Amino acid sequence: MPERKPRKDAARNRVAALAAADDLFAHCESPESVTMADIAAAAGVGKATLFRAFGDRTGLIHALYEARLEPVASAIEEGPPPLGPHAPARQRVPALLDAVLCFKLDNRHLALALEGIGGDSPYRAGHYRRWHGTLQAVLEQIPGLTDSDFTAHALLAATRADLVEHLAGQQRVPRELMRAQLAAFTAKVLGSEASEAPPG
Template sequence: MTERKPRADATRNREAVLAAADTLFARCESPESVTMADIAAAAGVGKATLFRGFGDRTGLIHALYELRLAPIRRAAEEGAPPLGPATPPLQRVPALLDAVLCFKLDHRHLALALEGAGGDSPYAAEHYERWHTTLRTALEQLPGLADSGFTAHALLAATRADLVEHLVGRQGATREQLRADLAAYTARVLGAWDGRERP
């Protein structure tokens, strides 16, 4: 049996909904203010279309987040240096974290909406588990690092959307400043595990 392809109008509607949601989250004051009704109106579709296509608001947010994140994830899983798996860990880990941070900066309110959606722990979300696994795998290549799982969690904590929003939205940090601070923090963490003799 051949797999049925989505109807052309269903595909168009899905693309319109995701584009509308993307725009609304980018322009909003707070992600909580973006409703399914707002998205449906901006996309020119009925609310029933949103619920059929995505289940609920959380499902729509997940779909949009995954769509925007996919190119970075492909680069991390299959790509060339500095993100790809062939990159030495001391170069790859900072590059991965910088990519996550830049994504959160570029999609601040979408990332906030995702981290605040539903009652589940953000640490159980598929996207978080994948990033944690990717970082942990890279960290496991560093000699003598016995707590790669915890270290991956600690490093990813520095890229949480609520922290990024606090630093940028409330404290006025610039993109360049945040990237430099994260790079310096990561270097300090990894400096103890670069294969050199430690005191």
Template sequence: MTERKPRKDAARNKAAVFEAADELFARCESPEAVTMADIAAAAGVGKATLFRAFGDREGLIGALVEARLEPVREAVETGPPPLGPGTAPLLRVPALLDAILCFKYDNRHLAVALEGAGGNSPYRAGHYGGWHSTLRTLLEQIPGLGESDFTAHALLAATRADLVEHLAGALDTPRERLRAQLAAFTARVLGAGHPEGAGEADGGSA
């Protein structure tokens, strides 16, 4: 029993921290304004507890994003179509990009904070390498496309958190319109290498 209580306390504290951080980032004017002290106070834990558990602000944000992205990862790894294994790449690529876009749209300030934590470079964010690798592997399976590494970077650039924040926040673009625009863009990119698949890719990402 003496060993279980600290683990239960740690799990409870972690859940409280994540919930507090979610709310603070959702309500903030600027992601940079949310501090470790703010999160600790909102969660009802000591600031030292945060640093022991997550190392620093970047570590906390990264852990929170990983936890919130877990359903998307599970869908990609073991889920049904169109995200899951066994789906044709021309359908799976736009579905993956749509899932990433939706996550960033729904968690805009959190995503901006994560992608700005690594020296203001989204390419150093913890999730980027994994998504790029997954997308590149799928693109390599599309005949005639070519340049899968660069194409993966270019497609992911359309889901950058700062771009999503600009379109959704500054320009007030509705979520569904952004999804449709990304689907059309993705279809054009995939269709350039595989013309007969362009219509199929567009229809599979709605």
């Protein structure tokens, strides 16, 4: 019995910390400005509590990202077409990319923070490998497509958080226009990839 109270406190503190971090990232000027001290103060917990729960700022960002991504991941893994696993590949690829774009538009500063902690190569980060692996697997189902690995990288480049922030935050490109532009770009890539062999 005595152990239950700390467990409940830890769970409550974790929820409070994630909610505080979510709010701070959503309203900050720059993701780099959000510190563990800021999150601890907003959550009403001590910094030591945050470090015990998440290890460090990187761990907290990953935990928040996973929590925010869960509905999208569930839709990709189990949902109905066009995003879910039973959709035809040519419908599912643009739906996947649209889901990535919308997630990053809805979580711009969190996505920037996450992509900013990729170390020497953002392409080695777990979140990137996850998106790339999912997209590549769907691309491999399209007849005539010659290089699913590179095509997945090229398509995901159009949803990078820094590009999304530049377009949405700096250039004020409307959300629906960005979605339409990505869909058109994806259609062009898939059309040319599926119908043309590489030169030479």
